[in-house]
Amino acid sequence: MSTDIAISIRNLYKVFGRNPAKAMEKVHQGMGKDELLEKTGHVIGLNNVNLDMERHRIQVVMGLSGSGKSTLIRHINRLIAPTEGEILVDGEDVIKLDQQALRDLRRFKISMVFQKFALFPHRTILENVGYGLENQGMAREKILETSRQWIERVGLNGFEDHYPQQLSGGMQQRVGLARALATDAEILLMDEAFSALDPLIRTEMQNVMLELQNELQKTIVFITHDLDEALRIGDTIAILRDGVIVQNDDPQNILMSPADTYVASFMKDINRARVLRVRAIMNKPQETDSGPVIKPNTTIETALQIFAESSSDHLIVADRSGTRVGRLTVEDLIRGMRRPSQSEIQAQQAVT
Amino acid sequence: MSTDIAISIRNLYKVFGRNPAKAMEKVHQGMGKDELLEKTGHVIGLNNVNLDMERHRIQVVMGLSGSGKSTLIRHINRLIAPTEGEILVDGEDVIKLDQQALRDLRRFKISMVFQKFALFPHRTILENVGYGLENQGMAREKILETSRQWIERVGLNGFEDHYPQQLSGGMQQRVGLARALATDAEILLMDEAFSALDPLIRTEMQNVMLELQNELQKTIVFITHDLDEALRIGDTIAILRDGVIVQNDDPQNILMSPADTYVASFMKDINRARVLRVRAIMNKPQETDSGPVIKPNTTIETALQIFAESSSDHLIVADRSGTRVGRLTVEDLIRGMRRPSQSEIQAQQAVT
Amino acid sequence: MFWSNEFPQLDNTTLRELSRAIDRGYLSFSREFGPMIETAFEPLLHFLIWFERLLLESPWWLVILATGLISFLASRSWKLMTGVVLALCGIGILGMWEDTMRTMAMILVCTLLSVIVGIPIGILMARSERAKNTILPVLDVMQTMPSFVYLIPVVMLLGIGRVPGLIAVVIYAISPVIRLTNLGIRLVEKEALEAADAFGASRMQKLLKVQLPLALPNIMAGINQTIMMALAMVVIASMIGVRGLGQPVLQAVTNQYFALGLFNGAAVVILAIIFDRITQSFGMRLQKHQQGGR
Amino acid sequence: MFWSNEFPQLDNTTLRELSRAIDRGYLSFSREFGPMIETAFEPLLHFLIWFERLLLESPWWLVILATGLISFLASRSWKLMTGVVLALCGIGILGMWEDTMRTMAMILVCTLLSVIVGIPIGILMARSERAKNTILPVLDVMQTMPSFVYLIPVVMLLGIGRVPGLIAVVIYAISPVIRLTNLGIRLVEKEALEAADAFGASRMQKLLKVQLPLALPNIMAGINQTIMMALAMVVIASMIGVRGLGQPVLQAVTNQYFALGLFNGAAVVILAIIFDRITQSFGMRLQKHQQGGR
Amino acid sequence: AECGNVTIAEMNWASAQVAARVDEFILKNGYGCDAEIIPGDTMPTATSMSEKGRPDIAPELWMNNVKEPINRAVGEGRLVIVGDVLENPAENAGEGWWIPRYMLEKNPELATIDGIKKHPELFKDPEDPSKGRVLGCPSGWACQITTDNLYRAYDLEDAGFNLVDPGSGAAMAGAIGRAYNRGEGLLTYYWAPTSVLARYDMVRVGLEDFNQEEFDACIAIADCPDPKPNNFPVTEIKTVVATTFAEKNPEPMEYLKNRLWTGKDYDDMLIYMDENQADGQTAAEHFLKNYESSWREWVPADVAEKVKAAL
Ligand SMILES: Nc1ncnc2c1ncn2[C@@H]1O[C@H](COP(=O)(O)OP(=O)(O)OP(=O)(O)O)[C@@H](O)[C@H]1O
């Protein structure tokens, strides 16, 4: 199951400007983003991106603003044509699809939430949410029903007949979300889908998404700037920099062994106590120990709470079958919360 | 100094819809947002808001999406006319200003960053940033110089001659930021000014802002959804709900004694270890103690690190003069990190 | 020579020969194909005549009632409806009922034809640069070639009467609706289009549900201009034998009857305003979302 | 009575008396004020004559050169420039140089006048609902009142010649630029306006730096239509004493010279296209930001 | 030499153009006037002349349309009618109903109105094919009243003819050309001398003799209750000038009075123009060069020399 790849991106390049083909030559010769911009006025959007996204998983994409996240995600449903490279969705190259096939792909298989909402100003909320369904050719009644249901789910009942410009930013974003979810597509592209939401509704929406994920097992590509969010929902996290993927890994691994200082500095503000699991920092178990027993997946934060309530000076980590797999002291936990220092990362990089 | 009020909002009401005056009657009779929407189709944007904002401070406004934050901030420079109430800027009611005075207020005294950027599509980045200065009537050369300088400061050099639609969302937001900062206004209204930024640039921009704040001591009204951001930069935080201000206080106080469960749930995702200071959780000092000495303003996170590196089982808190003011055990720290539970909040509410 | 301001033009005989050759060519063309083309337009002629009869032979109050009703249905505005009814009554009282009905029939058909043909062409232009580049000059020609130039060839081909009149009016009046449909569609924001694409809208769906609704303000401006221009052609049409308000206007001009011209001109204007208000308020009703706002 | 399709109109004598009274009124008005009004228009007349002379008396190659240069400066396109030069040469070779220059002078002045007067009016309409509601019907009247109706009154007031011609052309052609300026400004996004407000733009600053630039596509469409309509009036103008291409067209029509009409009509079209392409490509250059995009 | 600025109206049909250009040339070169041509339709020109005294000269004004305003202006002393343009107008000018000669040749009966009334089927109305069509006079022209009354006087309606308004002179010419070129049936009102009649070989349909009394009493009045068969009157084609001009310029006035075209010269010019698609300017030059004997009679010898020198 874990090797079932839904979306596969191969050697993808995208250059913006008047004459991308010409600029591409320079890129192949290794010219960087800044130099290319200065010398030719062309902007590198994506630079040799290779990325496999597993089915039924949530792939998070992060990176500085302008690093090419939106550009990448827009390639998947071919809103942008690549300068070079392939995008395989279920093994088919979307670039080679004909009009009809592309349309069907977008109607039934891929759905999208836009960074700047991109709602239809002339349609009410209800009509906006139903838009994808209309394109699918669903019956009117069914559309209304489904739309209402999704409006309810994103907490906008009562606003069905308002127009987008009468809603606040966050409300608009939820409309965009509902519109995308309503189509019941297998693949969801979410470009900063929660960025305009306040933390409460954001958590709520994240929960909606995680629930859905449990029920329906979609493949989701999720762009976010929020590290906590990324770590909370991401199965894997890809980090982009100037159009290049610098790391693509499991969140724990990214936190514990960042590929370079860029990634590390990216992660530095994270609430490590809430994200890191004890398995990543525990020591070898000692048979003689006694004390509270916790699971390997417990977060440091929870572990600390348990500590505070017990009188033991260490915790025992045991897997589901009860086998002891490790032990932890308060010091271990506190050390685990520390961010790796510059020199440590460099040392690590040298090893890999 | 701390009683010098720059912006003062008194009994502000805003109702959206066809006949706000009529709906206002209902509001005065105590009808709530949902009921009003259902019965009359009018939306309450703000409901009896009273708020004093101190000069040279950063006032953060938070709240659910649709709770009226943008509406509130837009009243300050009178982009929206209130249904009822007063907005005093430096003691003058902006509603009573004539055209010219209002224009001068907006040109020289108040500047704004928009939630949805609101850049001018027909102007280059350079021209966008210089826009406010042009309105001020500054000389061309000076405008160019200042604009360049701000473009540099938000990290967009090289993009001076691009048009907004050629930039990524985050880059556009930084243009909006530079445009607002360039006018050197005393009051800055920032509507989710950093929401489209990635964490690195966000921190950078926050730093830029804090630096500026140190240098220039502006009065800033800052809307954000990011709790960490709010706590990092806010001198006070106001929390809105359905157009009502439910709490307006110092961040520590909001964290430690939320006014109600709404505020508490709002705060629940916070990385308390990084925000809370030990002074808020320390116990009485004991003369007999010995161990590492820390300042009252140290965060729990730092205190934990110090703990991990020392062998003592408690820390001593001392003020600048060296007087001991408290002591802390690991348990204290860990307890401090815990979020208050529902019942605790309710108990507290009953007391106040 | 070079310094003179006389252009070194072709000498007169050459020019004359050229013109005459063209004239002869056209003449034999019209002799050859005239009857065929005429037959092709026959159904249109019958329709025109039938429609005119309908308006002329229905009792006047029925026509007024129907127009009022239509205006109300299109606009949901009592004010507009009363205005329309009063204006029509005024026309009737001043003795211009019959001519007005004739003109109304003619212009209604012309406008309908222009809109029905024009909007698709505008859409085509918005879709393809090539179509745009070929159609634009044609529109320029249709709009600026003085109608007098083609009136006579058309008359030689089709004789005088309603059909050549209709052709002349449509040729002249169709441009704005085409141009503004094109412009309106081109001005639709990229974001909305991208969203439509992302949800797999077919070209038709995108057109009907996104582009046309968002281009509506411009399209309505185009229709407005088309109506205005069609009515501006009423007099020209009457020069080739189309009966209606144009005739008394011409008559007034040739006899210096200032007031007569004014009355009939005013009737034309009233027709224009009625047509325009009905279409525009219908258009407004289609754009409800524009009304809200801060 | 009620069931008939005869409208119960005023009886003929009353109608006639009414018309007569109006006619007499206008006549005495025109006798009274004609000379005064005429004097008021004198400067315009002198300018028109001077400008026509300028074009007529400069060597033809200079005029072509200048036009070519202007078209290049406006568009930065060699293609357009060559097109313009070739078209003008063609006109000259076919012997229509003089008439074309006369018409060009006239239309240039009319278009300039329409744009200069029209854009501010359009702006006014966009700013105030009241202005809009009063100006719109006036525009409707100006556009649809057949020019034949006011030709004679204008002639009674001002005699025949260039000035009444200019007035007739401007009355007819000014509408679209007004309408589309209004529409364009009204369609500017609220966000941009809010941003301008927030930075304390004065009305003038907002207008010049935000509203007009963003309304430009529509305003250019309006100017295009104004040019087209001004040129469509060339023939009518020639009926009241404006020399130029309209004259040979009328002559061709009355004498049934099909080709002659066509040539002169084509010259009108070419002028229209030249004017239009120059203004439009100038407009395009003002809208660089539209070119980028995904 | 003291003649100064003179404006000459040029109407947009062929003969008026030649007349205007000939006058222009002679006044300019023979009398040293600073002559300028002003184009215009009949009505605007007449209006402008009677209200504003501008243009100064209308060399060829067809009076039947503009009689009333011109006469009013003459009465008020603002205009002067110089005289006829054509010699012997009764013969050389005139209105009437015309049919193509080929029709007459096929069916000699059609020479008179009575013959025509028997054959409405030869003049089929395309918009109402069961009937015949008489192309009337364009709306608004004075001839409309006459034609309408004569149509009724001859009971053409009962004979199965519709009277159709062609809308304008140009459309009328177009309709005539169309029918003629296709050899179709045609019965139309028209007038001479015109380029249309110079181009198409048409014959006038025989009507009753002209009866002035009856004409004034009924045919000339709109909606006259009981019109009797009659004919069209002699057409008045006059040269009209502004009083201001007449008073200041006795010599040119003398010329205008003397300038009487022969019917043949006029016809020649129309044919010349038609054959060569010539404009007024060219035709005038042609005339001045080739018809010297004609125009020499109009001017004193010294002026004639000056004109000749300028050619
Ligand atoms: N023009 C308008 N017409 C009608 N209702 C409006 C309008 N503008 C705002 N509202 C309503 O006012 C309320 C407050 O909106 P506001 O934009 O202030 O929210 P916000 O707190 O800024 O939310 P967000 O965080 O999502 O930006 C919302 O319920 C919204 O529907």
Ligand SMILES: Nc1ncnc2c1ncn2[C@@H]1O[C@H](COP(=O)(O)OP(=O)(O)OP(=O)(O)O)[C@@H](O)[C@H]1O
């Ligand atoms: N239409 C365009 N024309 C030119 N350059 C473009 C265009 N679209 C994007 N770019 C450039 O491509 C780069 C990547 O943009 P992209 O929108 O993918 O960034 P992003 O990672 O989504 O950033 P953000 O987080 O700010 O949304 C940017 O440098 C931008 O300037």
Ligand SMILES: [Mg+2]
């Ligand atoms: Mg993006």
Ligand SMILES: [Mg+2]
């Ligand atoms: Mg907001």
